[in-house]
Amino acid sequence: MNSRRQPDQALPVSAEGLGKKYRRGWALRETSLVIPRNRIVALVGPNGAGKSTLMGLITGLLRPTTGEITVFGDRPTGKGLHPAVSYLAQQKPLYQQFTVTETLMFGARTNPTWDQRYAEYLIEQAAVPVDARVATLSGGQRTRVALALALGKRPNLLLLDEPLADLDPLARETVLRALITEARTQGITVVLSSHVLAELEGVCDHLVLLHKGRVLLAGDVGRLSADGTPLGELALNRMRQAAQEEAA
Numbered sequence: 001m002n003s004r005r006q007p008d009q010a011l012p013v014s015a016e017g018l019g020k021k022y023r024r025g026w027a028l029r030e031t032s033l034v035i036p037r038n039r040i041v042a043l044v045g046p047n048g049a050g051k052s053t054l055m056g057l058i059t060g061l062l063r064p065t066t067g068e069i070t071v072f073g074d075r076p077t078g079k080g081l082h083p084a085v086s087y088l089a090q091q092k093p094l095y096q097q098f099t100v101t102e103t104l105m106f107g108a109r110t111n112p113t114w115d116q117r118y119a120e121y122l123i124e125q126a127a128v129p130v131d132a133r134v135a136t137l138s139g140g141q142r143t144r145v146a147l148a149l150a151l152g153k154r155p156n157l158l159l160l161d162e163p164l165a166d167l168d169p170l171a172r173e174t175v176l177r178a179l180i181t182e183a184r185t186q187g188i189t190v191v192l193s194s195h196v197l198a199e200l201e202g203v204c205d206h207l208v209l210l211h212k213g214r215v216l217l218a219g220d221v222g223r224l225s226a227d228g229t230p231l232g233e234l235a236l237n238r239m240r241q242a243a244q245e246e247a248a
């Protein structure tokens with residue numbers, strides 16, 4: 001009999017003993033976690049904690065050194081993204097010379113599941129001029145275009161690597177609100193990485209806290225902070241405890 005666990009196709013992400021080692025050392029170690037459906041997940045941790053590495057393993061852009069990861073039951077192949085997954089990298093790669101309309105045309109050409117009307121609706125909601133070139137847009141507008149490109153694919157899982165990093169506080173709030181509205185109404189699982197947990201407090205319902213390549217805290221926010229302790233405080237306490245354990 002095969003004792004190997006069957007991957008759960010309903011789970012956006014499931015990882016068991018997952019690790020990634022670069023030449024300089026381990027970026028992620030012994031990571032076992034599950035990301036349930038329809039959640040807004042905060043993937044947080046200080047610089048170098050392993051957030052981008054975990055995203056790279058989910059997308060298949062990186063191969064695990066140890067362990068296993070499945071995305072909707074499939075092991076990432078490394079040959080392009082899973083059809084149900086959209087990924088927005090930290091640098092928000094967009095063609096600067098394209099207009100917004102041309103950017104959406106590019107989305108249509110490169111995604112078999114593209115929903116043009118939905119992408120146009122998202123641009124309209126953001127009040128971004130469609131004939132403007134990407135290079136001339138503000139940081140907030142560029143983020144909205146990048147999000148329309150990512151959401152236009154109609155993903156079930158959306159991975160956003162520090163999407164708010166270059167935005168001012170007002171733009172952060174607007175972009176986040178628009179994103180959460182879409183995720184909730186469309187039933188999309190969103191993984192948002194950030195090293196500022198405070199900006200995701202009240203927004204996320206699931207937390208994954210990484211520190212030095214290890215998962216320090218993970219799970220449902222309601223359960224983790226059942227006594228009402230703010231998430232930021234919870235995370236900080238857990239990191240302090242880890243530092244003390246290391247020093248001992």
Ligand SMILES: Nc1ncnc2c1ncn2[C@@H]1O[C@H](COP(=O)(O)OP(=O)(O)OP(=O)(O)O)[C@@H](O)[C@H]1O
Nearest residue numbers: 022023024027046047048049050051052053054195
């Ligand atoms: N391509 C690479 N080659 C070698 N080391 C790498 C590579 N990418 C990341 N690392 C190292 O792996 C560790 C985790 O990096 P990673 O980028 O995953 O962290 P992060 O939590 O996303 O950090 P940040 O918040 O600064 O973006 C760091 O020590 C980093 O220097």
